[in-house]
Each structure stands twice: as structure tokens, then as C-alpha cells.
Amino acid sequence: MADILFYLFAAIALGTALLVVVSKNAVNSAMFFLLSLMGTAALFVLLDAFLLAVLLVLVYAGAVVALFLFIIMLLDMQGGERKPFKRTTMVASVIAAILLGVGVLGFIQRSQLSHAPAGSDVVAVGATLKGYAAQLFTTYLLPVQIVGFLLLIAMLGVIVLSKRFEGLEDVK
């Protein structure tokens, strides 16, 4: 059963990811991106990482995709539809992507990962909230603090970037 679900959600994630790349309209791309994230969140559930699945849906599907749609609406893409791809760009990107994929896949095949234990043999430590809390507030306490500051800095950066400064009209 879990196998069928894996293939189903893998197909959703991959197919919609491809549609993000090829769809003509930026809004459609954002919608397919949302679907791809949903597929990935379902795969997280299959991997027993329930908290991360919920966070992925909340942070990515909730905040990031909404922000993307908002910016697409704000910039009001002229013409909407993209121009057809140039043949050279198309061929070069396909070759580059295939090279990257084959390189990493070859690396995976040559490693000893096939001897890794099956999922049923290992305790799913990511399934409980308690483990996250214990890790985040002991081993990873400093990174948590730093990430908090990072969010603050990002907020300040966005404010500075979007503010118009009087008398500071920049050079063309």
C-alpha cells in the first residue's frame, strides 16, 4: 500500500514540477509549484516526518506561494504569455539537466546505500514532537537563536529594499 502511495505522490511531485518549468503563464507555474509542494509534503508523511510535512504546507504552500502570486499580480506581467524557447537554449538546458541527473544517480548507484536497513527496521524518531523539542533546545540551541536573528535581518533588509529614500535617486 505504502509503495503505491509512494509512486503516486512521486508522480505528482515530478509531473507538476515539470509543468512549473514549461507552463506558459507565471500564475499557472505558481499553481503547479503548489501542487508539487503538496506531493512532497505527502512524501514527508510517508517518511514519518509529520511535523515537517505540516511546516512545508504552512510555510511554503501558505506563505511562499501566496507571496509569489502577490508579486506576480503586483508586477502585472505584460503580455502574460512567455515567448517560445530558443532551440539552442532548449537543447543546452536539457543536456545540462540530464548530465546533472545522471551524475548524481551514478553516485547513488555506486555507493553502498542498497545495504541500508529498510524503513520498518528503524525507529521513526522524526514522528514525535518530543524529539524535535529536545534537539532544538539542547544541541541546536545556538542555531535556533541565530535563525531568529536571520529572520530579523531579512525583515530589515526587505524594509530597506522596498523603501524609497528621499534625495537618494540612484544613477541610471
Add this chain to the structure above:
Amino acid sequence: MTIGLNDYLVLSTLLFAIGFFGVLLRKNTLVIYMCLELMLVATTLALVAFSRFNGTLDGNVFVFFILTVAAAEVAVGLAIIVALFRRRQTVQVDELNALKN
């Protein structure tokens, strides 16, 4: 046959390659940015799979941090794109050629 670590890694690789393909192919800055996010999500999938099949929590905690950083990154990146659009009135990369020649 049960789904093992290998299958998740293959899926993660394919997702990453598709994101890379999009970054190379598309000319719209916003879609390029979406494809970058796709690549980031693909790597988190690999981390969660490693964590699950090794019985440790570290990979999951890394993904937790990656999600936070990605949220901050998206906010700043989109602000930069909006600032760029205000200046140049375009988001197509082949028209953003101020550094050419």
C-alpha cells in the same frame, strides 16, 4: 518490494534536476526563482529520507532550519525583484543586460 532509501534519493535527484532545468531554460525571473525553491525542496526530501532510514533526528532538524532560511530568502529575493522591476520595468533576464559589454 518495499521502498528504500535509494528510491527516495532517486526521486530527490530527479526533482533537483527538473529545478535545474527550469533555472536554465526560463527567462522570467519569478519562474527562475520558483525553480530554485523546487531545488531546495528536493534537497530537503533527501535529508528527511537519510534521517528516516538511519534512525536519527539530525536530518529532520536541518530541514527545519532550511525551511526557516528559505522563508527569509524568498522574502528578500522577491523584494529585490520588485526593486529591479521598479527601476527597469522588466523581469525578463535577457533584457537585464546592464553589465553586458
